Amino acid sequence: xxxxxxxxxxxxxxxxxxxxxxxxxxxxxxxxxxxxxxxxxxxxxxxxxxxxxxxxxxxxxxxxxxxxxxxxxxxxxxxxxxxxxxxxxxxxxxxxxxxxxxxxxxxxxxxxxxxxxxxxxxxxxxxxxxxxxxxxxxxxxxxxxxxxxxxxxxxxxxxxxxxxxxxxxxxxxxxxxxxxxxxx
Numbered sequence: 686x687x688x689x690x691x692x693x694x695x696x697x698x699x700x701x702x703x704x705x706x707x708x709x710x711x712x713x714x715x716x717x718x719x720x721x722x723x724x725x726x727x728x729x730x731x732x733x734x735x736x737x738x739x740x741x742x743x744x745x746x747x748x749x750x751x752x753x754x755x756x757x758x759x760x761x762x763x764x765x766x767x768x769x770x771x772x773x774x775x776x777x778x779x780x781x782x783x784x785x786x787x788x789x790x791x792x793x794x795x796x797x798x799x800x801x802x803x804x805x806x807x808x809x810x811x812x813x814x815x816x817x818x819x820x821x822x823x824x825x826x827x828x829x830x831x832x833x834x835x836x837x838x839x840x841x842x843x844x845x846x847x848x849x850x851x852x853x854x855x856x857x858x859x860x861x862x863x864x865x866x867x868x869x
Contacts, residue, residue, distance in 0.1 A: 731764035732869045735845065739862030741778040741793070744850075747857050751791060754780035756860065760797070768803040772818065778858075793856065795822025797829060811836045820853050827853025831860075841868045 741754040760774025777794035799818020805811075811834040820827035831849030838844055845864040851857070 735866040737864035739860040742859045751780040825854040
């Protein structure tokens with residue numbers, strides 16, 4: 686009789702534990718889905734718009750020819766998954782020649798297309814992300830890679846510091862800046 690009672694108690698504990706774990710898993714999955722759908726419940730399309738102000742720091746051989754420049758950018762991003770977005774943007778940078786003989790600026794501008802992946806859950810004060818994209822500037826094609834973070838200020842507004850490495854047609858530079866992202 687003792688063995689049957691102990692077996693019944695163990696079976697009940699196993700069923701209760703399995704049911705509890707299943708319920709916790711369901712709640713976690715629902716919270717994750719609700720957080721994503723709540724963030725993007727505006728019009729059904731998870732779209733964001735961003736404006737940026739950046740410093741451009743020439744590196745490698747480009748640093749010998751050019752001084753630090755300033756730039757800006759505007760872009761849009763489409764969240765295709767809770768942790769992945771496709772982005773497209775336009776940016777423009779102005780660099781001064783590091784030579785007193787040439788009294789002109791070098792303008793670097795064009796379009797960027799790429800993907801951005803979140804590196805965290807967003808449970809803290811920020812959500813870090815990495816991006817990789819192609820540059821299409823003035824007839825040349827290049828590459829950009831960067832790391833940034835999304836700091837929510839309100840439901841639809843985030844501050845986005847970002848560092849990118851860019852290379853295009855033997856011109857290499859880092860961008861260091863901050864943006865404001867508006868979600869629709």
